[in-house]
Amino acid sequence: MSASLVMGEVLSRKKQGEDYYSLTVVAPAVAESVAPGQFVNVRPVGRTAHILRRPFSVYRVHKQGGWASTFEIIFDIRGPGTEELAALDVHDKLDVMGPLGNGFRLPKKHSRCLLVGGGIGAAPLFFLAARLREAGHRIDVVLGARTSELLLNAMDARRLASICRITTEDGSAGDTGVVTDVLGPTIERCGSEVVYTCGPHAMLEAVAGVCGAAKLPVQVAVEELMACGFGVCMSCVIPLRVRRKKGGSGSGGVLYARSCTEGPVFDGSQVIWSDHIAAPDTIDLASELVPPPAAPPRAQHVPAGAGAEHSPPGN
Amino acid sequence: MTRPSLAVDLAGIRLKNPVLAASGTFGAGREASGFVDIARLGGLITKSMTLEPWKGKPTPRMCETPSGMLNAIGIQNRGVAHFISEDLPWLVRRKATVIASIAGNTVDEFAGVAARLAAAGGGIAGVEVNISCPNLEDRDNMFAHSEAATARVVSEVKRALPAVPLFAKLSPNVTSVGDIAAAAVAAGADGLSLINTVLGMAIDVNTRRPKLAGTVGGLSGPAIRPIAVRAVHEVHRAHPGVPIIGQGGISSAADALEMILAGATAVAVGTANFINPRSALEVAGGLSELMASHGAATVAELVGAVELVG
Ligand SMILES: Cc1cc2nc3c(=O)[nH]c(=O)nc-3n(C[C@H](O)[C@H](O)[C@H](O)COP(=O)(O)OP(=O)(O)OC[C@H]3O[C@@H](n4cnc5c(N)ncnc54)[C@H](O)[C@@H]3O)c2cc1C
Ligand SMILES: Cc1cc2nc3c(=O)[nH]c(=O)nc-3n(C[C@H](O)[C@H](O)[C@H](O)COP(=O)(O)O)c2cc1C
Ligand code: FES
Numbered sequence: 001m002s003a004s005l006v007m008g009e010v011l012s013r014k015k016q017g018e019d020y021y022s023l024t025v026v027a028p029a030v031a032e033s034v035a036p037g038q039f040v041n042v043r044p045v046g047r048t049a050h051i052l053r054r055p056f057s058v059y060r061v062h063k064q065g066g067w068a069s070t071f072e073i074i075f076d077i078r079g080p081g082t083e084e085l086a087a088l089d090v091h092d093k094l095d096v097m098g099p100l101g102n103g104f105r106l107p108k109k110h111s112r113c114l115l116v117g118g119g120i121g122a123a124p125l126f127f128l129a130a131r132l133r134e135a136g137h138r139i140d141v142v143l144g145a146r147t148s149e150l151l152l153n154a155m156d157a158r159r160l161a162s163i164c165r166i167t168t169e170d171g172s173a174g175d176t177g178v179v180t181d182v183l184g185p186t187i188e189r190c191g192s193e194v195v196y197t198c199g200p201h202a203m204l205e206a207v208a209g210v211c212g213a214a215k216l217p218v219q220v221a222v223e224e225l226m227a228c229g230f231g232v233c234m235s236c237v238i239p240l241r242v243r244r245k246k247g248g249s250g251s252g253g254v255l256y257a258r259s260c261t262e263g264p265v266f267d268g269s270q271v272i273w274s275d276h277i278a279a280p281d282t283i284d285l286a287s288e289l290v291p292p293p294a295a296p297p298r299a300q301h302v303p304a305g306a307g308a309e310h311s312p313p314g315n
Numbered sequence: 316m317t318r319p320s321l322a323v324d325l326a327g328i329r330l331k332n333p334v335l336a337a338s339g340t341f342g343a344g345r346e347a348s349g350f351v352d353i354a355r356l357g358g359l360i361t362k363s364m365t366l367e368p369w370k371g372k373p374t375p376r377m378c379e380t381p382s383g384m385l386n387a388i389g390i391q392n393r394g395v396a397h398f399i400s401e402d403l404p405w406l407v408r409r410k411a412t413v414i415a416s417i418a419g420n421t422v423d424e425f426a427g428v429a430a431r432l433a434a435a436g437g438g439i440a441g442v443e444v445n446i447s448c449p450n451l452e453d454r455d456n457m458f459a460h461s462e463a464a465t466a467r468v469v470s471e472v473k474r475a476l477p478a479v480p481l482f483a484k485l486s487p488n489v490t491s492v493g494d495i496a497a498a499a500v501a502a503g504a505d506g507l508s509l510i511n512t513v514l515g516m517a518i519d520v521n522t523r524r525p526k527l528a529g530t531v532g533g534l535s536g537p538a539i540r541p542i543a544v545r546a547v548h549e550v551h552r553a554h555p556g557v558p559i560i561g562q563g564g565i566s567s568a569a570d571a572l573e574m575i576l577a578g579a580t581a582v583a584v585g586t587a588n589f590i591n592p593r594s595a596l597e598v599a600g601g602l603s604e605l606m607a608s609h610g611a612a613t614v615a616e617l618v619g620a621v622e623l624v625g
Contacts, residue, residue, distance in 0.1 A: 005350055005593070043590065051536055052379050053590060227377045227384060228589035231346035232362075233339070234391045235377040256371055256391055261346070 003230060004029040007045075008096040010088050011070055018149050020120065021086040022059065022074040023094070030098045031061045031069035036106075036128035037198075037221050037265045040073065040098030041229035044084050053097060054081040055226050055260075057124035057198070074152070076120050100229050101264045104128050104196055104219050112138045114192035115161075116179055116207050118199025119145045122152040124221055125198055129160045138162055140190040142183060144203075148173035163190055180206040187214055197221070197268070208268030218268035224259040231261035238263065239272040319606035321599060323357075323614045325581045326480035326506040326558045328440045330412060332357040332599040333614050334571060337562050337585035338416040338443060338484070339363060339388070341592075343402035344409065350592040357599060358412035360508075360560075360583060361398070363445040365418050366427045368394040378517050378526040383536030383564070384586060385515050387529030390418050390448070395428045399435045407438045414441040414482070417472070420451045425468045429475035443482045443560075444472050444504075447511040447533075459486035459511070462498035469502035482560060484508035487539075487546050496550045496557070506558040508583070509550060510543045536586040540564030544577045551578020551619050566594060568601025572609075578619040 008027035015021055030040060041053040056073040063069045075082050088094065104124075107113065113132050115125045122143055129139050141161035145151045146169045154173070158164045165182045166174025175182055180203070187195070187210070197207045198221035211218035224236040237256035254272060257263065321332035335358040336347075343361050344353045353359055371391025378385050392398075398415070406413050415432055419425040425444065432439060446458035446468055458464040469483050483499035485492055487510040496507055512533025517526040525531075543563025551559060561579025565571050566587035574582045587594040602614075611617050 003349055005591070049381055050379060051382060051586070051590060052384065225375050225377055227386065227586075228340075230350075230592065232342040232592075233377070233386070233589055234362075234371060234388045235374075235386065237371065237374060237376070237391065254370075 002033055003098055003100050004033075005095075005097050006030060008042075008094045010090055010092045010094055012090060013086075013088055016074065016153070019076045020074055020152065021077070021082075022072055023085060023088060024062070024070045024072045025094055025096065026068055026070050027094075027096050028067060028069040030096055031063065031071040034058050034061060034071060034099035035103040036131050037103035037124050037219075038099035038101045039124075039229075039264060040071065040096050041100060041226070042073070042085070042097070043095045044088060045093045045095055050080050050084075052081075052227060053095075053229060054085065055100075055223075055229055057221070058099070058127050059123045060127055060130070074120065074123050097229060101260055102262065104221070104265050106132065106135060107137060107194055110137060111193045112140070112191050114140045114142065114187060114190055114195045116142045116183065116195060116197040116199070117144070117152065117157075118179055118203040119150055120152060121199030121203070121223070122157075123198070125196060126153060126156060126160075128196055129157075133160060138190075140164070140186065140192065142167070142179045142186055144168065144179035144199075146170065178206075179203060180210055183207060183210045184214070187211075187216065192216060195219070195268075201273075204268070204271075205273040208271065208273065212269055219265050220268040220271060221264045222259050222266060222271070223264065226260050229260045231258055234258065236260045236263075238266065240266065240270045241272055242270065317612070319603055319612050321357075321603055321606075321614060323581055325560070326441070326482070328358075328412070328414075328480055330357045330581060331355075332602070333575070333581040334595045334599040334602065335360055335414065335560065335581060335583040336588060336595050337583035338445065339390075340585040340588045343398065344406055344411055345402070347588065347592040348409065351596055353406075354410040356411065356595050357581060358414055358440065359406070360414045360443050361402070361416050362392055363390050363416040363418035364392050364395045364398045364428060365390065366395060366424045366431075368392065368397070373528040375526065375528055377532075380515070380517060380534065380536075381538060383534050383538030385517055385527060385532035385534050386512070387527045387532035389529065390445075395431045399431060403435060403438045413439045414443050415439045416443040416445050416484070418445040418448050419468075420448060422452070422464075422467050422471050426471040426475045429472040433476045433478065439479055441480045441482060442472065442476055443484050443508055444468060445484050445511070447484065447486045457486060457488075459484075459495065460489055462495055465495050466498045466502035469499050469504050473503040480505035482506040482508045484511055485546075485550075486511045487542050487563075488514045492546050493549055493553045496554060500554055500557055504557075506560065506580075507550060507554075508560040508562065509546045509579075510539070510563045513539050513542055535564070537564040537566060537570075540570060540573075544573055547574060547579050548577040548621065555619065565598065566590075568598050568605050571598050571602050572605050572617065575614060575617050576619070576621040578621075580614075580618050
């Protein structure tokens with residue numbers, strides 16, 4: 001396992017626009033090894049009331065020859081955890097576990113990549129874009145938010161992308177509407193071969209739907225509630241439709257995969273979006289998770305009928 | 316003074332130190348092994364395993380609460396066969412001291428898991444019976460809430476797996492944990508684990524929905540430590556000869572010592588592993604220093620050594 005448990009130090013803290021805060025953290029062990037789509041689970045030192053760490057995608061890294069490399073996270077204030085992070089000062093310590101999760105899979109041969117981000121959820125796409133560009137891929141971007149103030153770093157998005165489409169729900173920048181309104185035409189215009197997306201659950205579902213119809217592979221980065229972030233608590237699961245492993249005994253079916261370990265990046269065509277809340281009742285845990293295919297799989301048949309679930313209220 | 320010894324005898328299991336990782340908070344060791352050498356832990360209580368794989372509950376499965384968290388995972392696990400073929404050999408190679416936690420919805424399911432473990436022929440030092448499970452044969456009432464059901468599970472598991480010490484893991488959500496403890500001991504438990512999570516609930520006031528898909532869940536973390544200390548104290552007073560694995564909210568050496576003074580022979584660290592997977596080791600290290608300051612040479616002399624006034 002490559003994740004480290006380190007004491008980072010805040011190098012800088014910036015406010016970006018009205019709502020976003022970014023922290024640049026000196027933590028070479030993390031910054032040198034993290035890949036786009038992976039996340040860090042962080043905690044200011046000495047907290048007592050809110051005991052758990054908080055997970056954040058890595059937004060950018062700055063390699064400084066190993067000894068002072070930094071990673072950057074960007075977030076909006078949702079509750080006590082993000083409030084405390086926003087209040088950190090330069091030189092404050094930050095307890096960091098990371099890098100965690102699987103990260104995006106980069107194309108092997110030159111590809112036209114479309115990055116679709118909503119609100120603060122676009123954060124990991126900037127790190128991804130940087131790495132895709134280094135590898136010589138073409139990048140196009142669709143960036144959306146409720147209002148122009150909440151567009152994440154539209155300037156960099158425009159700079160990195162061959163084609164950059166902006167949408168806001170109130171029409172304060174770009175097209176009025178949501179990212180999926182312009183997604184289909186953008187895919188066609190750019191000749192996109194693979195789509196990467198991160199943002200609110202409903203947006204991911206809609207993007208996966210458009211890509212499914214267009215038979216385009218789509219990698220979605222999900223955000224689930226996490227207690228541990230490294231695979232032991234089983235809090236963060238997401239239902240996936242999985243195929244039987246070659247030679248395996250399982251019948252395939254639905255698997256609760258850990259978004260902190262098997263994810264947070266999943267093949268969008270495998271995620272069961274509508275069953276997110278209601279438990280799917282066809283589960284075959286014995287079937288192993290099949291890695292996301294390069295091309296979108298054909299619709300999987302999910303066998304019907306399984307016993308009712310009986311499990312305790314706790315644990 | 317020489318360095319105090321952390322070694323303890325837990326119902327016949329020689330532990331190098333009295334600090335274990337609690338069930339469901341350390342998997343079967345693999346994920347945490349990147350952060351900590353699991354051979355150095357006092358022991359590892361595995362995630363509860365069942366006869367067949369269990370899929371667990373829908374999400375959201377957890378929410379944070381003041382100084383704690385609620386969970387309703389539903390014991391998602393890959394079943395005892397997977398444990399025996401994949402996890403156990405790995406744990407043995409890593410020289411971990413393993414206490415296997417088992418769960419079920421019927422007495423037969425518990426006994427079935429125990430029989431499989433017995434047939435696996437070694438590798439485990441003990442078994443912890445997680446009776447905080449709904450009993451299908453009793454309108455889904457938890458085994459741990461009934462003396463009779465507790466006794467039945469304990470005696471059947473003991474019969475199927477007599478070779479290793481058996482710890483019954485009791486729920487605090489009962490009127491008299493002492494009565495359940497007595498039933499477990501009479502049925503053949505060699506030791507007790509106290510406590511499992513405390514039943515709780517949280518509601519999102521904006522959506523008016525429960526924060527957990529399972530509606531209610533188990534509270535863990537520092538918030539429940541006083542409840543655990545009380546339960547351990549009560550059971551130790553009633554059954555001074557029965558070794559107890561004290562758990563509930565332990566995250567520091569002082570917390571561990573508190574539990575030992577209340578009557579625990581060993582302790583288990585749960586939720587704290589999520590924040591720091593090295594917690595158990597760090598607690599053990601700190602305990603050694605605390606023992607020295609108490610002038611104690613062994614853990615045993617501190618077990619139940621709370622000094623009651625009046
Ligand atoms: C893999 C991953 C990457 C993320 N990346 C980013 C990012 O780059 N920028 C950003 O602003 N946010 C990101 N989030 C969401 C971020 O973790 C939450 O906003 C944050 O935990 C909120 O904590 P809080 O105490 O301020 O809010 P509260 O709502 O009070 O938090 C209460 C609990 O809910 C959890 N929680 C709340 N919202 C979320 C959420 N959306 N996802 C997961 N857990 C949540 C918290 O961790 C905490 O345990 C990410 C989440 C995950 C899982
Ligand atoms: C996410 C989670 C999962 C758990 N799973 C199990 C389990 O499978 N079996 C079990 O006996 N206890 C389980 N527990 C209970 C813990 O082992 C422990 O008894 C309890 O959390 C109290 O200790 P703590 O406050 O240190 O966490 C679980 C606890 C948590 C938080
Ligand atoms: S957050 Fe604990 S298993 Fe994923």
